[in-house]
Amino acid sequence: MSDVLLSLKGLTKAYPGVVANDQVSFDIGVGEVHALLGENGAGKSTLVKMIYGLVKPDSGEMVLNGTPYAPAEPRAARADGIAMVFQHFSLFDALNVAENIALGMENPPPMRDLAARIRAVSETYGLPLDPYRTVGGLSAGERQRVEIIRCLLQDPKLLIMDEPTSVLTPQEVEILFETLRKLKSEGTSILYISHKLEEIRALCDHATILRLGKNVGECVPRDTSARDMAEMMVGTALKTPERSGRALGPVALSIKGLSVAAPSAFGTALKDVTLTVHQGEILGIGGVAGNGQDELLSVLSGEVLCAPGEVLLHGEAIGHLNPIRRRKLGVLAAPEERLGHAAAPDMSLTENALLTGSVREGLAQGGMINWGATRRFAQQVIEAFDVRTPGTENAARSLSGGNLQKFVIGREVLQDPDVLVVNQPTWGVDAAAAAAIRQALLDLAAKGAAVICISQDLDELMEISDNFAALNEGRLSAPRSAEGLSVDEIGLMMGGAHGMEVAHV
Amino acid sequence: MDLSAINPVQLIAFLMVAATPVLLAAIGELVVEKSGVLNLGVEGMMITGAIAGFAATVESGSPAVGFVAAAFAGALLSCLFVVLTQFALANQVASGLALTLFGLGLSALMGQTYVGVKPPATGKVDIPVLSDLPVVGPILFNHDLMVYFGIALVAATWAVLKYTRAGLILRAVGENHDAAHALGYKVVRIRILAILFGGACAGLGGAYISLIRVPQWTEGMTAGVGWIALALVVFASWKPWRALLGAYLFGGVTVVQLNLQAAGVAIPVEYLAMSPYLITIVVLVILSADKSSAPAALGRIFHASR
Numbered sequence A: 001m002s003d004v005l006l007s008l009k010g011l012t013k014a015y016p017g018v019v020a021n022d023q024v025s026f027d028i029g030v031g032e033v034h035a036l037l038g039e040n041g042a043g044k045s046t047l048v049k050m051i052y053g054l055v056k057p058d059s060g061e062m063v064l065n066g067t068p069y070a071p072a073e074p075r076a077a078r079a080d081g082i083a084m085v086f087q088h089f090s091l092f093d094a095l096n097v098a099e100n101i102a103l104g105m106e107n108p109p110p111m112r113d114l115a116a117r118i119r120a121v122s123e124t125y126g127l128p129l130d131p132y133r134t135v136g137g138l139s140a141g142e143r144q145r146v147e148i149i150r151c152l153l154q155d156p157k158l159l160i161m162d163e164p165t166s167v168l169t170p171q172e173v174e175i176l177f178e179t180l181r182k183l184k185s186e187g188t189s190i191l192y193i194s195h196k197l198e199e200i201r202a203l204c205d206h207a208t209i210l211r212l213g214k215n216v217g218e219c220v221p222r223d224t225s226a227r228d229m230a231e232m233m234v235g236t237a238l239k240t241p242e243r244s245g246r247a248l249g250p251v252a253l254s255i256k257g258l259s260v261a262a263p264s265a266f267g268t269a270l271k272d273v274t275l276t277v278h279q280g281e282i283l284g285i286g287g288v289a290g291n292g293q294d295e296l297l298s299v300l301s302g303e304v305l306c307a308p309g310e311v312l313l314h315g316e317a318i319g320h321l322n323p324i325r326r327r328k329l330g331v332l333a334a335p336e337e338r339l340g341h342a343a344a345p346d347m348s349l350t351e352n353a354l355l356t357g358s359v360r361e362g363l364a365q366g367g368m369i370n371w372g373a374t375r376r377f378a379q380q381v382i383e384a385f386d387v388r389t390p391g392t393e394n395a396a397r398s399l400s401g402g403n404l405q406k407f408v409i410g411r412e413v414l415q416d417p418d419v420l421v422v423n424q425p426t427w428g429v430d431a432a433a434a435a436a437i438r439q440a441l442l443d444l445a446a447k448g449a450a451v452i453c454i455s456q457d458l459d460e461l462m463e464i465s466d467n468f469a470a471l472n473e474g475r476l477s478a479p480r481s482a483e484g485l486s487v488d489e490i491g492l493m494m495g496g497a498h499g500m501e502v503a504h505v
Numbered sequence B: 001m002d003l004s005a006i007n008p009v010q011l012i013a014f015l016m017v018a019a020t021p022v023l024l025a026a027i028g029e030l031v032v033e034k035s036g037v038l039n040l041g042v043e044g045m046m047i048t049g050a051i052a053g054f055a056a057t058v059e060s061g062s063p064a065v066g067f068v069a070a071a072f073a074g075a076l077l078s079c080l081f082v083v084l085t086q087f088a089l090a091n092q093v094a095s096g097l098a099l100t101l102f103g104l105g106l107s108a109l110m111g112q113t114y115v116g117v118k119p120p121a122t123g124k125v126d127i128p129v130l131s132d133l134p135v136v137g138p139i140l141f142n143h144d145l146m147v148y149f150g151i152a153l154v155a156a157t158w159a160v161l162k163y164t165r166a167g168l169i170l171r172a173v174g175e176n177h178d179a180a181h182a183l184g185y186k187v188v189r190i191r192i193l194a195i196l197f198g199g200a201c202a203g204l205g206g207a208y209i210s211l212i213r214v215p216q217w218t219e220g221m222t223a224g225v226g227w228i229a230l231a232l233v234v235f236a237s238w239k240p241w242r243a244l245l246g247a248y249l250f251g252g253v254t255v256v257q258l259n260l261q262a263a264g265v266a267i268p269v270e271y272l273a274m275s276p277y278l279i280t281i282v283v284l285v286i287l288s289a290d291k292s293s294a295p296a297a298l299g300r301i302f303h304a305s306r
Helices: A044-053 A074-079 A099-103 A111-124 A140-152 A170-185 A195-205 A228-232 A293-301 A321-331 A349-361 A371-384 A401-413 A432-448 A457-462 A486-495 B008-034 B042-060 B063-087 B091-108 B134-138 B147-161 B165-175 B177-182 B187-213 B225-235 B240-263 B269-289
Strands: A004-016 A018-029 A033-038 A059-064 A067-069 A082-085 A156-160 A187-192 A206-211 A214-219 A250-259 A270-278 A280-286 A312-315 A331-334 A419-423 A450-454 A467-472
Touching: A004 A371, A018 A033, A018 A187, A033 A044, A033 A195, A033 A228, A044 A156, A044 A187, A044 A321, A067 A187, A074 A082, A074 A228, A082 A140, A099 A111, A099 A140, A099 B165, A111 A140, A140 A170, A170 A187, A170 A457, A170 A486, A195 A228, A206 A228, A206 A312, A214 A228, A214 B269, A228 A371, A228 A432, A250 A450, A250 A467, A250 B177, A270 A293, A270 A450, A280 A432, A280 A457, A293 A331, A293 A419, A293 A450, A321 A331, A321 A349, A321 B134, A349 A401, A371 A401, A401 A419, A401 A432, A419 A432, A432 A450, A432 A457, A450 A457, A457 B134, A467 A486, B008 B042, B008 B134, B008 B165, B008 B187, B008 B240, B042 B063, B042 B091, B042 B187, B063 B091, B063 B187, B147 B165, B147 B187, B147 B240, B165 B187, B177 B187, B187 B225, B225 B240, B225 B269, B240 B269
Parallel strands: A018 A214, A033 A187, A033 A206, A082 A156, A156 A187, A280 A450, A280 A467, A331 A419, A419 A450
Antiparallel strands: A004 A018, A004 A059, A059 A067, A206 A214, A250 A270, A250 A312
């Protein structure tokens, strides 16, 4: 571990109006798993893009194995033994696994040989994969395997992984870690980007923390608590959401044995879903993305209609009511996709506030819009949820993802719902803002509202929910009390490891 | 009405000739669309190729020179599309429509002095023994070089797309340009090459109409063949051999309806004239019902946001 593989010295990259990286320096040792930590917008992505040759630094230098290293393009970086697994997979849906892998290689062997090598590598590292399957039909976990195998086939010296576990079940994460540990034992260095601190503590030897583009500290994750690391990332003491003891009221909303066909070819059918949520309760629903989350939200919000009696609100049938009529009754929803589903990208925040708020806030009466009241409502959301924007007349698209998320959630919370359904409420939101959103959900429940929180962030669900259920292929598990639930149990509720096996170390 | 005047052997031989322009244009556009670019300017590039090829042949006396000039002219016009869509990042649909309108106007201007001129005839490939065979001879072995070139181009396109690395990269760029860019492929450069290839093919198709199919120059003589080529690519599900099938179907119905007109069938000429367009599209719609396999990035503007 004394040998340094890659050394970064004073890397700086500025974009118009923002310095993404400011004099960042650190070393990555041979056979070291190095974590790169930071909030959204801290400059992690820009930094790895410079290492991978996608972005050229304005100043500063890199030294790889003692020689200056300045990749002009990813091809050059790959030739020097740097491989990268992207956060958003850079795969081609219409092509098969082997073709996808061939595209990431400099001199791919003929298809048949390549397929054999893919099989060999995938077995060695416990990542089973059929080279001839079309990527479009693979699950998120399997797609990640494609990316990893694509990297491994080039015998990389440094493997960069950008948020690799966000799409995996806990069991899949454990298997991925086994693979990474095996790689490390073979002398491969890994640069691991994540904001999941417990994972970093379990896996990484060393961590560098970025804040606003600057290197603000290094630590050994094993000897540092997650809280300390989080505070280094944020720069201030972190407030954990307060969960006040609250009594559950009568049943607010219930679904019994509901089955809904998949709305599209790539959708998931809901199968025999039974769900009950009480007043004052937060029901957490976990599960790997694409297992029916969007469909469940549509059924609850009224985007997808069903027979009247299949969805009950305080015992009354509302299954046949459309979203506007449900809003009137107090059932509000904030879907996952911010641009285009939760908000209209090119409309201003005021207009977006009107779109969901008009019914309950009385913003449009007799068909005429009360712009003054609408603007005040938008302003109220912006202030209450610390949305960073110049004003209410800015387009939703112009906000960063995290800021828009705060607006979208705040808009629903402030409408005083009886039942609130949120999907991925803190997706892409930095730690401090995420804590604020969770606190808002807890406060809402404390006031007697029923909250259904669909999320892929298990820590979040454990933090706020009273009861926990998991979606797996459109089926909802029986809810269990969130208190004392172990990660293993959650993993099994989420459907286990989806056919993965542990690496043959 | 005298249907006996229709000779089936001649019919099939004519069919291949009638199909060649649309086939050439379609295979070019297929490559363009596989790279993720939608160029609706095929008609404009064809007619420009038609007049450029015609003029070059008349001036030089050699059809070979004419075809080369036509390919060059088609590619040159597609450069305009390249500048608009790949550098100025303009909307591809609007740019393509503009290209068609521009090409129609430009060709009319260029062709003013060539109306009524007769071009030198293009020679046929005469394979001594084979072309004398009964039935098979006239159908398969007695055509001009461009007919064979068209078929060879289909085969070559199919093989390149399916078996070579260049083809794989082209498909990848058309499927997900961001991912291709992330892997370090030159998205814009690959697309430019594809667009130029498409322009050259459309130019050849146009010249085939003005030099062989009709041989003469009239304004707007491509008469919507470029649009049929565009439809063909979509309904052929971006598969080269299916595009060939569609082109032959179009050519076949065209030849049959011309023969029926000549034979004096009691169907109004207008209905007969529209039949090739109608039948080709209906058949291909039915064929393409299995699954749509459009390149996922088709028509989307790529910008390497750094």
